[in-house]
Amino acid sequence: MTTRTATARYVGFGKEGKGQISTQSGVLDATPYGFNTRFGDEKGSNPEELIAAAHASCFTMALSFALAKAGFSDGTLETSAAVKLEAEGDGFTVTRSDLTLKAEVPGIAPDQFEALAAGAKANCPISKLLNAEITLTHTLA
Numbered sequence: 001m002t003t004r005t006a007t008a009r010y011v012g013f014g015k016e017g018k019g020q021i022s023t024q025s026g027v028l029d030a031t032p033y034g035f036n037t038r039f040g041d042e043k044g045s046n047p048e049e050l051i052a053a054a055h056a057s058c059f060t061m062a063l064s065f066a067l068a069k070a071g072f073s074d075g076t077l078e079t080s081a082a083v084k085l086e087a088e089g090d091g092f093t094v095t096r097s098d099l100t101l102k103a104e105v106p107g108i109a110p111d112q113f114e115a116l117a118a119g120a121k122a123n124c125p126i127s128k129l130l131n132a133e134i135t136l137t138h139t140l141a
Contacts, residue, residue, distance in 0.1 A: 008033075021045060038085075048083040048094065055097050055126045055134075056081035063120035067105060070116060075105040094132050101138040113140050 006028070010019040020030040028045070037044035056079040063077055082098040099121060105113060121127055121136045 010034075021050070048085050051094065051126075051130075052081040052083040052097065055083070055124075055130065056099065058124040058126035059099055059120055059136075060101075062124035063101075063103075063117055066116045066120050067108075070108075070112070072105055072108060075103065075108075078102045094130070096133040096135065097127075097130055099134065099136045101136065102141070103138060104141045108140070110140055114138070 005024045007022050008019055010017050012018060015035040017034055019033040021028050021033055022030055032042075032044035033046050034042070034044065036042035038046035038048070059081075060077050060079045067075065079099055079101045082100070083094055084096045084098070085092050086095045101117065103113065103117075117136060117138055121134060127134055
């Protein structure tokens with residue numbers, strides 16, 4: 001149906017190396033990444049931050065479409081994702097993605113909202129891609 005692309009370039013190796021990420025859309029264009037943007041506080045991006053953005057946006061869009069299909073047309077959804085990177089043996093692994101959702105959906109019953117949110121969490125394409133624990137905490141105003 002659709003294919004999106006991104007490129008990563010790394011010059012030098014290990015902690016001293018410096019990388020750049022670019023996306024097909026141009027939203028990221030030679031955005032810096034490397035050891036210090038991943039494990040320190042240097043300005044730039046990192047893979048876990050990009051996965052968090054992808055997961056939060058995918059889930060939020062999936063829930064938006066589920067709400068529209070259920071007949072709701074007004075409201076606001078705001079999701080944050082916290083992707084956890086942990087040491088594993090000699091390397092690292094992403095172990096979880098914690099979604100936190102704040103929602104305003106006038107007229108929806110809490111049990112209907114919970115069911116739609118759980119369905120979006122389970123079925124958004126990025127959730128399906130991740131082989132990690134995925135949690136969802138939500139607040140319905």
